[in-house]
Structure formats: C-alpha cells, structure tokens
Amino acid sequence: MDLAGFVIVLLIGGVLAWIFCVVTIVWSLTHPPRRGFTWALSKSQPATPAELPPPFGPKRFEAWTFRSSHGRGVFEAWDIPGDDPRGPVCIFTHGWGDSRISSLDRLGTLSAFCSRVIMWDLAAHADTPASRAEASPGWLAMGTKEVLDLVDLVRTVSEGERAGGRPRVVLAGFSLGAGISIAAGADDRISSLISGVIAHAPYRLPATPAESVLMMRGMPHGVTLSAALMIIGVLARQPLTWLRAGGSFDRARHASRLRCPLLVIQSEADAICPIADGREIAAAAGAATGTRGRTGGTLCVLKISGHSELWSHAEARIAGEAIGAFIHSLAPLPSVGASPERSGA
Secondary structure, eight states: OOHHHHHHHHHHHHHHHHHHHHHHHHHHHHSOOOOSHHHHHHTTOOSSGGGOOTTTOOOOOEEEEEEOSSSOOEEEEEEEEOSOTTSOEEEEEOOTTOOTTTTGGGHHHHHTTOSEEEEEOOTTSTTOOSSSTTBOOSSOOTTSHHHHHHHHHHHHHHHHOOTTSSOOEEEEEETHHHHHHHHHHTOTTTGGGEEEEEEESOOSSTHHHHHHHHHHTTOOOTHHHHHHHHHHHHHTTOOGGGGSTTSSSOHHHHHTTOSSEEEEEEETTOSSSOHHHHHHHHHHTTOSOOSSSOOEEEEEEESOOOSSOGGGSTTHHHHHHHHHHHHHHSOOOOOOOSOOOOEEO
C-alpha cells in the first residue's frame, strides 16, 4: 500500500471512530441509568415513601398514572400527603439518571411545607417500561419534550382539584428536572396555576452538564458533543438554535417569562451545573409582567462542592429553611381539595 492509500485508510478509520463516539454519546445521553426498585434493593435504600425511615417516614402514598395528551404514553406518579393541609401541591421532577425512588431523600423537606407532594418518573428512567403498549418513550429528549409531560401532569392535578377552585401548585426539580420545572412554569397553558418554582442546581444550556460529565470521564467532548446534541435536537424536533443562549432550551430565557417567583438553590462549587448558571437564571426570573403577587428570582448559595450530595450534607438545613421561607412567601390561592381523577396503578 502506498502512502496515499495508507493516509486514506487512516482518515476513514478516524472518521468511523469519531462517528462511533458521537453515536455513543447520543445513546448515553438519551438512555440514562435506571435507578428503580432493583437499584434501591441493591443499595439497601427505601423503594417507596412507606419504607422511609424516621424522622421523615414512613409516609403513606397513592400510586397512579397520567396519560400524555400528545402521544407520549402513560407516566407513573406517587401522591404523598404533606404535613401542612394549607400548603400548596408540590410536583417534583428528578434529574438525569435519577427517579422518584432515588429522590426520596428530599421528600421530608418538601412535605413539611405542602399539602401534597407528587413525584413522578421521566421517560426512560427508573422502572418506566419502554415496550408496554402506551408506555412512555424509551428515550430521553434532554428536557425538551419532557416539559410537555410535566404540563400534562399539572393539568391532571388541576382538573382533579374540585373544591376551592384552582390549586396552589409549586413546581420543584433537580438539575434536569429543575430546568423542566422552569420551562413548564413559564408555559402559557399552565402558568396561571403555578404559585412558584423551586430549581435546585439548574443549568442554562444542554451542553453544560454533558460536557462536564464527559470531561470527568475522560471522554471526547467539544465538537463531538456538539454533533451529538445536534442529532438529539433533530430527533426531538428542536430548532437548530436550541443549543445557543437565547434559544428554545435556554432556561434563563424561560425564567424571564415566569409569572411567579423562582427560588434557585445552587452549590458554590458544583462542577456539573456551575453557580454562574444559577445566578443568571435567578437574575432573569420575572422579567415578564406578572399578574399576581411578586415575581423575580431568589438565589440560595450552599457551601458545598458536590452536585447531588445536598440532602446528606449539613447544608440541607439551610436549603430546607430557604424552601420553607419561599413557600410561605407565595401569594395565597384557594385551598386544595379532592384527589385528581386518573388511572389506577
């Protein structure tokens, strides 16, 4: 083989290796690890609210499902009575690779200030089946289509609250779920139902946490990640600008459209979701004209370096106090009533 042929073979091999890396990243981002019942069993962790140890448990709960209005299937949720009958309904959305099961450690804090806490599993997470008829999608759309799923859940809860008119709903989320909660809270279809949004470790753009994780693992990023995210955007039917600041994904842009207060909780040295993003999202909140109460963003900075270790850290007390003060400050809405109509699980 002459030199030119050898160079061509190397180039072809390099291109194929790059394509393989891109496809691998696309698959890993859209198919996160599943932390469901088996995970909880292997870690000796509680798998339901009823298995939570004192002082925050055990808690009784009801399991039910809600149906997507836009063809994305059926999703599973827990409905847990809170400790404050006059408090709002809190809907919690977990982060990438988490689940309602792995998020049980924050239930005690949320339930202390709410009348009900609803925890659900995003598509492609936990034990959500991907092969059952009408099952939720088998892949994650990186927080784009999932906003519509949360909108459907809020509607389900709202339609079921017969007594006292519309419910007081607070959206809360962690990391990926924080951004989904912000975007859903700004959605015109449900914004009038949302009293407030609590975002723990949000990020502005989809590349931010993905790049950080890939760098930690010593995997290719940069152009390779950009190509992978462009493919995911095409699959999720997003505009080409979805990756840019000010684009359709940008959580600061969605925060600016909120008509309710926003609480951002961020660790000062989070290596995955930088505090700069939290500051920008909080600063952007409430730029749109509000129709009730106060609007705007509040930032609670925690002196820890981890991304997901908060609820086992001493700083959890500070976060809990910030959440309690935030919920108590929200403009009062009519009290909540009966449970929503839904499919039994």
